[in-house]
Amino acid sequence: DIQMTQSPSSLSASVGDRVIITCRASQSTSSYLNWYQQKPGKAPKLLIYAASSLQSGVPSRFSGSGSGTDFTLTISSLQPEDFATYYCQQSYTTPPTFGQGTKVEIK
Amino acid sequence: EVQLLESGGDLVQPGGSLRLSCAASGFTFSSYGMTWVRQIPGKGLEWVSSINTSGGSTYYADSVKGRFTVSRDNSKNTLYLQMNSLTAEDTAVYYCAKGRGSGSSRREFDYWGQGTLVTVSS
Secondary structure, eight states, X not given: OOOEEEEOSEEEEOTTOOEEEEEEESSOOTTOEEEEEEOTTSOOEEEEETTTEEOTTOOTTEEEEEETTEEEEEEXXXXXXGXXXXXXXXXXXXXXXXXXXXXXXXX | OOEEEEEOOOEEOTTOOXXXXXXXXXXXXXXXXXXXXXXXXXXOEEEEEEEOSSSSOEEEOTTTTTTEEEEEETXXXXXXXXXXXXXXXXXXXXXXXXXXXXXXXXXXXXXXXXXXXXXXXX
């Protein structure tokens, strides 16, 4: 199975900050990498698929980049509604596997 | 509007069985692969099982293989997860999720249900 490792596990940031979350795969996943946002008590929401494609309806302040084993999710200007936990997930092969999550908290 | 509504979660004793359902609406259910993902409260996401459009191909995590069975009824727009020989380690919120497309994109999950809680305890 492909192991996904996110860093940091948590971060504190202020509204308006630029936030970068990284995800590393234990082997190449090409560009088959997705990012989800999850708020407490809610289901995950797809933000980015195929490493850099923005899911319909997702604000443009979210962007993704990377290929192979190293990927990033960037929030260009953090908004109050962005405080949540973010997960990366590889869709290159079965089983699809998730990172452990990055919790973005208010500073 | 795409909607996925899980049901069937409950408190069950170790060794017991449970069947989860996921009622889908707002899209052509028979055209998309479907998946179950679980989450221990306060923890991360774990893929459990997937099924292709026809139901002819199914996939399972090693942790549930031989105990869980995924199925679908395209005439009822419903996905199922039959869970047998349950243990405490199966306690989690179970989400159904829709694949975004075909090929590798079937493993990209663009819509999720609200989840149903399964608790395995004596």
